[in-house]
Amino acid sequence: MISVEEALAKVLELVQLLRTETIPLRKGLGRVMAAPVAAALTQPPFAASAMDGYWLAAADHRPGATLRVEGEAAAGRGFDGALAPGQAVRIFTGAPVPAEGGVVVLQEDVSRDGDILTLPERLSDNRNIRPRGQDFAEGTPYFPRHRLTARDLGLMAAMNVAELTVYRRPVVAIIATGDELVMPGETPGPDQIICSNNFVLAALSEAAGAEVRMLPIAADNEASLRMVFSLAEGADLIVTSGGASVGEHDLVGKVAADLGLERAFWKIAMRPGKPLMAGRMGNAAMLGLPGNPVSATVCAKLFLEPMLAALQGLPAAHDVRQAILGADTGPTGPRTHYMRARLAPGAGLPTITPFGSQDSALLGILAEADALLIRPLGDGARRTGETVDYIPL
Numbered sequence: 001m002i003s004v005e006e007a008l009a010k011v012l013e014l015v016q017l018l019r020t021e022t023i024p025l026r027k028g029l030g031r032v033m034a035a036p037v038a039a040a041l042t043q044p045p046f047a048a049s050a051m052d053g054y055w056l057a058a059a060d061h062r063p064g065a066t067l068r069v070e071g072e073a074a075a076g077r078g079f080d081g082a083l084a085p086g087q088a089v090r091i092f093t094g095a096p097v098p099a100e101g102g103v104v105v106l107q108e109d110v111s112r113d114g115d116i117l118t119l120p121e122r123l124s125d126n127r128n129i130r131p132r133g134q135d136f137a138e139g140t141p142y143f144p145r146h147r148l149t150a151r152d153l154g155l156m157a158a159m160n161v162a163e164l165t166v167y168r169r170p171v172v173a174i175i176a177t178g179d180e181l182v183m184p185g186e187t188p189g190p191d192q193i194i195c196s197n198n199f200v201l202a203a204l205s206e207a208a209g210a211e212v213r214m215l216p217i218a219a220d221n222e223a224s225l226r227m228v229f230s231l232a233e234g235a236d237l238i239v240t241s242g243g244a245s246v247g248e249h250d251l252v253g254k255v256a257a258d259l260g261l262e263r264a265f266w267k268i269a270m271r272p273g274k275p276l277m278a279g280r281m282g283n284a285a286m287l288g289l290p291g292n293p294v295s296a297t298v299c300a301k302l303f304l305e306p307m308l309a310a311l312q313g314l315p316a317a318h319d320v321r322q323a324i325l326g327a328d329t330g331p332t333g334p335r336t337h338y339m340r341a342r343l344a345p346g347a348g349l350p351t352i353t354p355f356g357s358q359d360s361a362l363l364g365i366l367a368e369a370d371a372l373l374i375r376p377l378g379d380g381a382r383r384t385g386e387t388v389d390y391i392p393l
């Protein structure tokens with residue numbers, strides 16, 4: 001059995017960076033940029049008023065001064081007349097200022113009688129003018145190294161960037177295997193259960209930027225498995241769950257090998273997830289997850305997510321953090337144990353407490369968990385208060 005670290009290195013060797021494509025900005029959410037953009041303009045493109053009020057020259061900005069309102073500057077429609085000393089312009093938020101070096105006085109702070117404006121006795125120091133280029137200058141590059149967020153899209157829209165070069169979405173084919181499985185909404189037979197793994201795997205994949213093809217459930221026979229594998233043609237990543245272990249009905253490894261799987265490994269020193277397999281099948285990477293729902297989920301978190309990140313040019317390391325153990329835990333065996341655990345705020349580091357039962361069929365505890373507490377293989381018992389590692393869920 002290889003270690004989790006070796007297995008991660010091997011699955012990352014199975015994937016290659018995807019080609020790039022150009023998409024409209026509107027479709028950019030969650031995508032990963034493959035090339036920088038540059039601001040097509042300076043923002044703001046002109047010095048602009050930050051408030052609704054009156055613009056006046058700095059020399060006229062004297063306590064109690066009276067001025068004549070000569071015209072108006074609104075957002076989208078500036079004032080282009082000439083101004084003499086003692087003259088002011090009605091101005092609104094976002095409007096270009098009439099000239100360099102003036103001041104905007106808030107409308108609440110002045111009194112106005114017809115066209116005559118009187119400034120207050122106590123003047124504010126605030127000019128209320130946003131200088132040209134305060135946000136960014138034309139040509140400023142932008143190249144975030146994460147999946148694009150709403151804020152990234154807002155910034156690039158303001159930069160007048162209409163198209164982005166991004167990595168293509170990885171296509172993930174998801175295959176559940178097992179005679180016992182039916183889809184949610186169907187009526188299971190007496191010996192059947194509902195296929196839940198596909199929903200976890202599809203959601204994790206989509207959240208990581210993938211396009212998912214959820215294939216029909218494969219029965220526990222070679223012909224059915226072959227047929228469903230054939231439907232995965234064209235995917236970048238084929239993810240199976242179930243049929244990975246050693247029983248007579250565990251046929252995924254055999255059928256995949258018959259179809260050309262070049263296996264990188266089978267079985268890792270990890271709990272849950274021991275029967276994990278991976279390799280290359282034609283043009284796709286293949287990840288064969290164990291059927292137990294928790295094993296499938298934990299393996300997807302530890303291996304599928306990093307593979308999807310690597311396909312899109314993002315860092316693929318596990319997000320390992322530290323916490324203080326909230327309960328004594330026993331020694332581990334020959335496999336690194338990823339224990340479902342709860343996090344609670346602590347004085348410095350958070351406190352982490354594993355759930356009492358860690359059976360790899362318990363989805364309720366998995367849904368409640370905040371983190372996977374990492375208990376390294378061969379580690380002794382650990383006491384409350386010791387510092388330990390975890391992966392947030």
Ligand SMILES: Nc1nc2c(c(=O)[nH]1)N[C@H]1C(S)=C(S)[C@@H](COP(=O)(O)OP(=O)(O)OC[C@H]3O[C@@H](n4cnc5c(N)ncnc54)[C@H](O)[C@@H]3O)O[C@H]1N2
Nearest residue numbers: 176194195196197242243244245250274290291292293295
């Ligand atoms: N003699 C041994 N038996 C087992 C070993 C072993 O080393 N020696 N390993 C155990 C471990 S660890 C795991 S994990 C499981 C993995 O087995 P498989 O990958 O072959 O999974 P199945 O047997 O097909 O299913 C296991 C379990 O999970 C349920 N399942 C399967 N698919 C789904 C799905 N899509 N949605 C929900 N539930 C699913 C299935 O009904 C079984 O209950 O093997 C141990 N055995």
Ligand code: MOO
Nearest residue numbers: 272273274295360
């Ligand atoms: O390693 Mo298995 O995944 O414990 O249930």
